[in-house]
Amino acid sequence: MKLLSVRVLKWLAIPAVAAVTIYWIRFAPVAAIGHTVATADVSGETLGTGTLEARLAASISPRLTGRLTAVLVDQGDRVTAGQLLATLDDVEARRHLEAAEAGSTAAAATTARIRTDEARAAAVLKRAQLEHARAVSLADSRSVAESERDKATEQLRIAEADLARGRAAIAEAVQAEAAAARQVALQQELLAHTRLVAPFAGLVARRDRHPGDVVTPGSTVLHLIATEEIWVSAWVDETAIARLAPDQPARVVFRAEPDTPYPGRVARLGRETDRETREFLVDVRVDRLPANWTLGQRAEVYIETGRRAGVVALPPAFLFHRDGVSGTWVQRDGRARWQPIEPGLRGATLVEIRTGLKAGDRVVRPAVTGASLDGRRLTAP
Incomplete structure (x- = not known):
């Protein structure tokens, strides 16, 4: 009799556990992060990644084979056009x-x-x-x-x-x-030719030789750059070609200072796409440089391709895709409901919403990445 009671209890426990599991999966409140939809100004941006370069640069090298007797400047020094930089044994x-x-x-x-x-x-x-x-x-x-x-x-x-x-x-x-x-x-x-002079005013970016070295034509003694125009040569996906044009404003973010954007403008567009990566070069002039910078320094550029004022906008974190359709979850009657939307201009922090939402709507996203919110009751977001 006792053995039968244990078996009965086991059989009764299985439906109970299943019911509890179904309840937690389908009906228990889930944690979500909420956001109230509002109108805002949205700036569309195209992203590119590249390196800091000088538009005008020159390798200072001798035209004769000889021994360096003096190198009169060092890297980091500013020079004027025609200034004597180094001398060979004459x-x-x-x-x-x-x-x-x-x-x-x-x-x-x-x-x-x-x-x-x-x-x-x-x-x-x-x-x-x-x-x-x-x-x-x-x-x-x-x-x-x-x-x-x-x-x-x-x-x-x-x-x-x-x-x-x-x-x-x-x-x-x-x-x-x-x-x-x-x-x-x-x-x-x-x-x-035994006197190496600066071809233009600029900055000595690198020094490669020292007095006593024997140099030959083509061997670099100094690398000189003009600082009037420094730009980031950025690789941009070819799908953005139609949206780009010279003189568009841009933000330049150096990886050494990820929280400090520097203003810039598109200087010129490349005319050849890399056949492997399907990207092309866009040179973005930097209007103001950091206190410390180096040629070849990595940076991201955000080129402004459009602007919408006073439109319904949503942070990108609340934008999802399901079966090829863009949408988000809207909070209605304490539950999360899937709402298809039509996104428009995309910016770094906001996305224009053309249809599907209005100002004042409450949207949510899972507090745990990958969790489903369909029809679920929500804890206070």
Whole structure:
């Protein structure tokens, strides 16, 4: 008899446990987080992630192979256009320049000497012309023999040839002098290349070399950037292309300061989409930089693509999707009821609700992620 009573109790306990379970699943109040719907201004934003870059940057490198004798600036220093930044050993370059200058001086002296010879040849020719004219006149009057006239003619031809030779020598000397001058100019330029100067005013972002290092053309000594225009080159999904345009306002949030947005504007849009990620570059100019910043620093940009004033708005946390339909739970008679809605402009903190809700409605979401609220009684949200 006792054994039968135990069995009966067990059979009775099963429905009781089931009833309690069903009650807690279907009818017991659940905790929820509530929000009263209101009207607000909504700003639509498109998100992009990228790095801080300088629009104008230059790698300062030598055009000659040589040893650095001095690096006059360090990273973080500001420089002006034309400022001397570093120098190479210039002893050899100066010697080449001195040799070229000596050659140029010698070429100029040679030209001057040949010009003197040319002037002498011109004077000799003039005298030969007079002698020839006199001899021809006398020969015509038979005052002198024909041989005297022939001799004068020969002297005239010799004088003409000497002058022609002198003029040719002058042309050669002028060419040699010009070549020597070009060599001087070349050596002066090579000497100038031992001095590395700033091509524009800016900030030394990085220093790669030190005095005593041997550098070659193309090897970076300093990395210089212009600070007038610093921007974030951000990758944005291609679906946002139609909503973006230059000069749109934006917020820039650096990961080092996630709670401090910095103002900016779209500077330019990229014209090529990455074929793997389906994203394209958008350069967002930063109007004001943090006190400490670095090139390559990661940041998120929020580009304003539209604005709606005085519309019904909802925080994104209260927006859900069911079977491809957007909706939320509305509190009615102490219970949560599913309400389809039509979202509009999406911002960082609010989403425009076009239909389905009105100001004053009370919406809820589960206090526990993943919990269902369908038809459930709610604790006071």
